[in-house]
Amino acid sequence: MEFDRRGLLKIAGLTLLGLAAKPGWELFSKVEPQELVPSPETLTKKRWAMSVDLKKCWSTEGCRDCIDACHRIHNVPDLGILKEEIKWIWQFPYEEVFPEHELEYSEEENNRKKPVLLLCNHCDDPPCVRYCPTRATWKREDGIVMMDFHRCIGCRYCMAGCPYGSRSFNWKDPRPFIKKVNLEFPTRTKGVVEKCNFCEERLSRGLIPACVEACKEKALVFGDLKDPKSEIREALKFKTIYQRQPELGTKPKVYYIL
Amino acid sequence: MYDGKKIIPGLIIFLGLVTSPLWYNAASGKISYIPKPKIPAEKKECVEPKKYIRINHKNLLDDWKESVVRKAGTTYVASNRKSYLMSLNRTCMNCHTDKTEFCDQCHNYMGVTNKCWDCHMYPKEIKKG
Numbered sequence: 001m002e003f004d005r006r007g008l009l010k011i012a013g014l015t016l017l018g019l020a021a022k023p024g025w026e027l028f029s030k031v032e033p034q035e036l037v038p039s040p041e042t043l044t045k046k047r048w049a050m051s052v053d054l055k056k057c058w059s060t061e062g063c064r065d066c067i068d069a070c071h072r073i074h075n076v077p078d079l080g081i082l083k084e085e086i087k088w089i090w091q092f093p094y095e096e097v098f099p100e101h102e103l104e105y106s107e108e109e110n111n112r113k114k115p116v117l118l119l120c121n122h123c124d125d126p127p128c129v130r131y132c133p134t135r136a137t138w139k140r141e142d143g144i145v146m147m148d149f150h151r152c153i154g155c156r157y158c159m160a161g162c163p164y165g166s167r168s169f170n171w172k173d174p175r176p177f178i179k180k181v182n183l184e185f186p187t188r189t190k191g192v193v194e195k196c197n198f199c200e201e202r203l204s205r206g207l208i209p210a211c212v213e214a215c216k217e218k219a220l221v222f223g224d225l226k227d228p229k230s231e232i233r234e235a236l237k238f239k240t241i242y243q244r245q246p247e248l249g250t251k252p253k254v255y256y257i258l
Numbered sequence: 259m260y261d262g263k264k265i266i267p268g269l270i271i272f273l274g275l276v277t278s279p280l281w282y283n284a285a286s287g288k289i290s291y292i293p294k295p296k297i298p299a300e301k302k303e304c305v306e307p308k309k310y311i312r313i314n315h316k317n318l319l320d321d322w323k324e325s326v327v328r329k330a331g332t333t334y335v336a337s338n339r340k341s342y343l344m345s346l347n348r349t350c351m352n353c354h355t356d357k358t359e360f361c362d363q364c365h366n367y368m369g370v371t372n373k374c375w376d377c378h379m380y381p382k383e384i385k386k387g
Contacts, residue, residue, distance in 0.1 A: 042330075042332070138328075140330065146327070146328075148327050148328060149377060150323060150327065173376075181379060183347060183379055183381065184347070184348075186347075186377040186378045186379065187377050187379070188377055189373070189376035189377050190376075200330075204330065204332055
């Protein structure tokens, strides 16, 4: 069989068409990706924030209700070693948390040794997110600094980046150190970083954070900062408000009311 | 061939040794073993048809993980237009309560390992303490 120029072009054209058939079919028969729907009871807000009323918090001495509630539902282990401690919410003396607000001779003098409640500040400009090389931590649209334990490689850059010490690293398998495991929330594994998630899993079920719920004194208030009528905006109105290290420009969203 | 008398029997012995696990399994009847994941008797439907799940369960779970953790979408609309909550614990393990009777059956047979259970828990595990 002999080819003339015309015949060759015909065959070449048909071959190209034939080759394009499969990708073309795939392109047009593609199923539309499913739209993601949050469950209907999810609390969706523009900017979550929390305030801690220190005076109310100090009214019961030695109270650890919020800490216990948080650590119980999130399966936070009690390792018993300070160096390997894992904490989502914890206490620290006033004079060390707010050295800049510590006046030598004032009424506040006796505040010095009092415990201040600390947790992840869910910053507007979180340094941990900038440092994470795998995007295992990121800021959600509602302001929550989230953590994807699946993706964390345990490099601990975020821990170095966080100026508030909000992050803890699992040096060993935490499961044997959890007194009573809560089935609703996974435990962590050796080699991942963890921190407070503003009870994101509870918000998606229409519940407020566990620490806020557990506080009998109503010292903790949680709400939407962008809503002028929200509980948190009411709580912050005309008050002396401290933030932890605001000069760093991370814009922390946990407020301390004195 | 030089030294054929040594090489050929040597090769036969070598092949015999290499394939010995196959012979062993054939002799002990293991070769006809088919994994039987235990399917809950009272529950009749899965989120997707059996055939789809069998091939794609890993992708499905991966998608669920991605959308729940990273995109905050928690409702899965299945191919039959039914909605399910995207949750390993509350949806999958609600029926398949023991992973050793379900997941592990095939995974062990195929030599597949996964890290789900380093963090996630299945209801039966808790009851054991």
